[in-house]
Amino acid sequence: MALPTAWSHLVLLLAVLLQLVASAASVPHRHRLPAHRLASLNASAPPTTYFEVDRPIRPPQGSFEGPCSALLLSSSFGATYGKPPVTAAYAPPACLAAARARGGSLALAVLEWSADCRGRQFDRIFGVWISGAELLRSCTAEPRATGIVWSVSRDVTRYAALLAEPGEIAVYLGNLVDSTYTGIYNVNLTLHLYFHAAPPPLTQQADLIVPVSRSLPLNDGQWFAVQNATDLESKKISIPSNTYRAVLEVFVSFHSNDEFWYTNPPNEYIEANNLSSVPGNGAFREVVVKVDQDIVGAVWPFTVIYTGGVNPLLWRPITGIGSFNLPTYDIDITPFLGKLLDGKEHDFGFSVTNALDVWYIDANLHLWLDHKSEKTIGSLISYDVPALVLNVDSGFSGLDGKFVTSASRHISATGWVKSSYGEVTTTFYQTFTYDNSNMYTKNGTVQAVNQTIDAKSGVFVKDTSAVLLSEEVHEVFPLYVYTGTSDQVGDEYSLVSLVKLGINEKRISGGKHGFLYSNLRNAQSARGTMKVKKNLVVSGLGQTHQVYKYVGTDGCYFRDVSSKNYTIISDNFDDSCSKRSPSSGVKFSSNKDQPARKLLKL
């Protein structure tokens, strides 16, 4: 096919660049997702309920009085991009103070985001913060003309210390509305609380949570924006000098040029083919977390695909794993407390290896304090951080080629801390491996990426006589993304896609609290076609199958659900081995475990 130069360049871009329909960026961007046009058929039809498959959150055994629910914020997000977050004063619900006054304690706190939207809109990333500490990182569902509703519930019990104090809620959801992208997100944010009759065990929740995020006022979220491979975003923090345990909980999401980082080819391929606007730097990324000059941990993130990602029709109504409730990552920094207990400020920083614009990262520093002493002391005993091992094997000819990337990393640190509860030694380690194969065929119009991230971490805490806590987490994130572009004419093209992604997670812990175990296997397989014209999906079909299987000492949950063309076509679930019957389940998680006949009304 003989094409004029400008024309062939455009086709080239469509072939390689627009295979993945990007989404969830903070700013309008050339790869931005098409919103969907199919459903403008019957505006009086009922709204579709979108959902992320997850096990329901249930109050623990022995809890009572609940839920006591409080509306935290109610708002509409229209022209909110580049504006200050929506804020509301937070006052601890009266029932919380009342339970504490009676000697009780918080058994469960759930933050519920419930929203509706109608029209056409991009998927938007958003965050919810309380007093600067992030409580939820999420992506909106993409609406349709007949309207959608969805809700997200996150267990926020670990933020008990924050929930007990007055503060400020902030929600940033950068949305833009015009004559094409009409969707306005209407949102209620509600807190649901359950209580125990007895006070909490000493070690359960942190006494203090220090945000490692940007402070208001801002015309943005409170996350840091890491924009390139050399960008280190940091905050100076000083911690109380009677801290005896510290865990950093990291929130991560990736957008724009790095939304599909795991599919990015190396720069050499881009340069050789003059694809100057295709995002590159290869397919490996790692978030590196530093305290002062020391790497204290890393995050090899789960590949969340947002609700407009690859083909938006794949994620309606079953959304991608993690897209409504992005995973967070814990890094135990107790071994480093020795140097942090000097009362001085220390730099907590985040960078991303090979990053392209943009990564939104922040963290909550969970601190446990010695209530019987003003001062704890400690010291690092051993620290081992060999350099990242990263290998890229590239071979390409023109637009076809194969890139095989592998990486591994190990981090471990041991330190002691002496408090009035004794002298304890803490070891924290992380071990990661990564494999990625990225293959372009058919003159660059077909791309197949197969990736596996394997992450192990563990915490061992012992005093002079016994092991107090031993906890290990093993996560495997498999991913396969196939996209084939065809029929490119001008601003139109067709795309077939196949996406498989999953989280396999085993947790085991033992110590004073007893023995806990869980095993999660959560896998999605989605395939679809779409025709895109001027950045809008004009026709297409998506179907998704998900199997979620959780077995743990705290119960179990199983769901096998399939959707096609916006409709649930089969749905089987079982939680009969859980301690509580479904009928005593919590009302806020009703969208997650409702019977199939209800979903079939969609």
Ligand SMILES: *[C@@H]1O[C@H](CO)[C@@H](O)[C@H](O)[C@H]1NC(C)=O
């Ligand atoms: C491959 O694609 C490029 C860019 O679209 C085009 O110039 C070239 O002719 C194509 N080659 C073949 C063999 O189709």
Ligand SMILES: *[C@@H]1O[C@H](CO)[C@@H](O)[C@H](O)[C@H]1NC(C)=O
């Ligand atoms: C629109 O949807 C409503 C509710 O589902 C239905 O009663 C009505 O017949 C539909 N109208 C058309 C024109 O399809």
Ligand SMILES: *[C@@H]1O[C@H](CO)[C@@H](O)[C@H](O)[C@H]1NC(C)=O
């Ligand atoms: C928010 O709450 C109000 C009052 O209960 C209700 O009318 C509205 O439908 C809710 N909106 C959403 C999106 O849940």
Ligand SMILES: *[C@@H]1O[C@H](CO)[C@@H](O)[C@H](O)[C@H]1NC(C)=O
């Ligand atoms: C990387 O990003 C930082 C922060 O935006 C900026 O100051 C710096 O100039 C950038 N570096 C490069 C090489 O682009």
Ligand SMILES: *[C@@H]1O[C@H](CO)[C@@H](O)[C@H](O)[C@H]1NC(C)=O
């Ligand atoms: C890339 O651009 C350079 C300079 O404009 C040109 O010499 C080269 O042939 C181009 N390569 C391809 C693969 O189009």
Ligand SMILES: *[C@@H]1O[C@H](CO)[C@@H](O)[C@H](O)[C@H]1NC(C)=O
């Ligand atoms: C991806 O790679 C893994 C391991 O190499 C392999 O077992 C799996 O079959 C591959 N997946 C696909 C869809 O090719």
Ligand SMILES: *[C@@H]1O[C@H](CO)[C@@H](O)[C@H](O)[C@H]1NC(C)=O
């Ligand atoms: C998808 O469902 C709509 C009705 O909701 C129907 O009009 C359309 O034909 C279906 N598409 C396919 C490919 O089945």
